[in-house]
Amino acid sequence: MTRLELIKLIGDVLTKLDVLRGSLLPDAPDRLDLDRLRRQLDRGQLQLAQNQFDENTQKFQNATEQLEAVNKDLKKTLNDVGKVATTIANLKRFVKAVDDIIGAVAPFV
Numbered sequence: 049m050t051r052l053e054l055i056k057l058i059g060d061v062l063t064k065l066d067v068l069r070g071s072l073l074p075d076a077p078d079r080l081d082l083d084r085l086r087r088q089l090d091r092g093q094l095q096l097a098q099n100q101f102d103e104n105t106q107k108f109q110n111a112t113e114q115l116e117a118v119n120k121d122l123k124k125t126l127n128d129v130g131k132v133a134t135t136i137a138n139l140k141r142f143v144k145a146v147d148d149i150i151g152a153v154a155p156f157v
Contacts, residue, residue: 058146
């Protein structure tokens with residue numbers, strides 16, 4: 049996965065997350081969890097977009113492979129309002145995987 053593909057993947061998840069959030073009442077507990085996770089994911093995407101780093105390292109490739117695996121699980125539930133609890137659990141794993149990628153890449157100085 050390239051840096052651009054990574055940023056686009058996160059953006060796609062953010063878009064789908066916005067649709068899901070829109071189907072819940074603003075003060076619903078699940079909506080509040082989704083809002084918090086969305087903010088974390090948005091910050092991660094912004095950080096990856098702003099920093100220049102080497103996407104050809106083994107650490108980056110390993111971390112993005114992990115993200116792709118989590119994304120497969122997330123895709124199964126993200127569009128189903130009846131599976132919000134599972135989506136939140138998968139989204140937490142997705143955010144952690146993004147954080148792991150940020151930790152795995154050293155920005156160019």
